[in-house]
Amino acid sequence: MAIQVVLKQPVILEEVDAEIIVVAGCALGFVAPKQPPHVLNVDNGTEMSSHGIKGDDLLVMVDGRDTRTMVHKEVADALRAAKEITFERPAAPADAADEDDSDAASGAEEAKPGAAAAVAPEGEPAAYPGDA
Secondary structure, eight states: OEEEEEOOSSOOEEEEETTEEEETTEEEEOOSTTSOOEEEEEOTTSHHHHTTOOTTOEEEEETTEEGGGOOHHHHHHHHHHOSEEEEEOOOOOHHHHHHTTHHHHHTOOOOOTTOOOOOOOTTSOOOOTTOO
C-alpha cells in the first residue's frame, strides 16, 4: 500500500547521526545500502502522523526518485527540497494473521470448564457431566 505525503514548506529536517534523519516528526533509519529508509518512529500530532505513517513503513520515493538508488546524503539533500514523498507499508506475514483463527478454522471445540472430555459413540452427541 503506497502512502503519498505532500510536505509543508519549508521542510524541517534534522540529521541525528549517520543512520537517522528526522523529517516532519518522522524518524527514518538507514539500515542497509540499496534499501529504502525505514520509519523508526512517528511523533504524535505531527505532519507524518496525520497522514497515517507508522513504524516500519518504508520511504520509497522522494519527488519521484527511488530512494533505493540513493545514499544517505542524497536522501537527506532530496528531503530538504522535497515537495512529495511516498511511503509503502510492508505486508504483514500471513502466519501472524492466521494464528488467532487456527482453532476455529480446525473445527476444534472448546471443553466446558471443569468438565472431563466426553467420548460419544459414532453418530451420537457427546455428553458432559451436568448436562441435562
